[in-house]
Amino acid sequence: MSNIELVNNRWGDRNVEEQVTRLFEDDGTIYLVTGFFTYNAYRAMRPDIVAFLEREPTNELVIVVGAAADQFSATIARDLRDLDENEQVTLYNYPDGFLHAKLYLREGENPAVIVGSANLTQVAFEQNLELSAYVEGESMTDGRIEPFRAWIDDLLAVCDPIRRRDLFKPVMMAKTAVNWFNKGTLLPTRAVLGHRTPYVVGMVILWLVLSNAFA
Known part of the structure; x- marks a missing residue:
């Protein structure tokens, strides 16, 4: 069974925002890799993020973004740091050029991955014709999940933690x-x-x- 769900914001019962926030319905570590993460998109996702972090203290959120002002809002970082009482959130930026990947993954007992065209922006959620695939796996060693998780490891190895002065x-x-x-x-x-x-x-x-x- 492939467990693949395609979303394109035009046809079907689910849009990109609903597909991404679906990751937060289960526990584990969620990785958000995106070229752009805007405040309006974050505000739409915030209730799901808060519920995810509060539901289980071992849940973690790892975000990798571009470092420029038009790619990531410092307001998001400040709000996440205010929420992060249990050190569950880690922010990274990709320093070597322009980050263009869009990969969202949940690591845990019920792993899932989303890969496609959509950044975490309001226009991607509401206006653009996007295409993304949601794939569920049986475990982290599942061939549908493991290659994406390995790619994230490679990416994190060349990324820098976001410091306050970076904002x-x-x-x-x-x-x-x-x-x-x-x-x-x-x-x-x-x-x-x-x-x-x-x-x-x-x-x-x-x-x-x-x-x-x-x-």
Whole structure:
């Protein structure tokens, strides 16, 4: 039995948000690996996260995100730290370039994994046409689960724990600028020129924000 559930936000009885929060219905360690985790998405998930952490003190939540200001909200980190009375939450950022993976996994007696296109954002939950697969396994050694768990181990080995200073707004904005610059250098010249106005405007706005932040 494959136990695969496909969700695409358009057809079916479940959307992406419901699929992700389904992970919190069982106990264990939940890993959220995403390029973007916005506050609005976190606010929608928060009741499930709180219930998960309070239900069993051995439950853990591990989040891996990009380090830039447009990828992760410092408000999420602060709120999770306020909730984390039993040291159940760990936050990491991927420091080497742009994190584009979307992988959500529950490790425990009833393991499950979600892999697909959806970041943890409100637009992914409510607007975008996404596609993600929810797969249940019989154990952590199940071939449907183990490769994804092993990949997370490899990822964590090159990630850094998020420190309080990493959430300092100028630091996050600087990392955003680096990401934007790197994307611009990788795009073909024709593509950059074809989108030069929003790109230049975005960089100017970012420069003004950074200048004001450091002033």
